[in-house]
Amino acid sequence: MNTSTPAHSAFAAFELFRDPRGRLVCTMPNGTAHVGVVPVRAFPITAPGEGISLVGCDGHELLWFDRLERLPEPARALIEAELAEREFMPTLQRLVSVSTFSTPSVWQVDTDRGPTRFELKGEEDIRRLPGDRARLMITSADGLHFIIDDLHALDRHSRRLIERFL
Template sequence: MSNIQHLVRNAFGRLQLVDLQGRIHDNVTPVRAHPLSAPDEGIALVGEDGHEIAWIDHLDRQPEAVRSLLQEEFASREMMPTVERVVSVSTFSTPSEWTVETDRGPTSFILKSEEDIRRLGEGRLLIASSHGIHFLVPDRFAMDRGSKKLLERFL
């Protein structure tokens, strides 16, 4: 169910929503209810005052124009690199320096403790660096053999 009649970018590049009653809401912000476990389900469109204006049950059931705008908005705000390969780990105790290849290129970060690796289920992991950047491992079982071996030492 959705309360959206029309969703566009205004002249300032911010989202503008026209609800089913014809009211115009400027500077709308999409917020995922479950950003890690179900990122395309349960999206609130929130007004400047922080109150929910509209709710989207499933992103994939929205018209292409709405879906595209929301995906662009999330992509511009969300910084969660996906780890494609673990290249090296400085030591098997923490803190340790990790060198990884991500969907945004190679990088290094410090893992403060094993508790900074969170299991999300179905082989997914969320790794928090010492600087607060979260790295997503979408399926640790599908990674190359070397990466799996390094990850297992910390799980």
């Protein structure tokens, strides 16, 4: 892979700001302005602070950053704010009930964002995530992702209900 392309060059000379419409604008070292850029994480769940790309409205990568923490503060704050608006992954804290132990089933849960209910289409929509703890990601029928940071930290009732689907 050619690492001397503009997308992988030093990022000290780029400028990132919001225009009056609230869109992110990235001005490249050569002065070219790209309106409506979108930050994208390479590994949003397993390594959220690593591998961040700024993608233009045409879908092409403009800049690549190995680590978000290495960016200058104004740019980092803008990227983090944009990612927070786009990414919504509530943490499941308690499983209140399930409609049935076969799928599809309706789950009533408490999350860090409040109580909600969603439909689980199939057992394959519950995935174990890499790491040293029992991390799970549950995808609802609507495509919303719920994270369980540590299955063992849930209350006994919640663990028993979830284990019926694992």
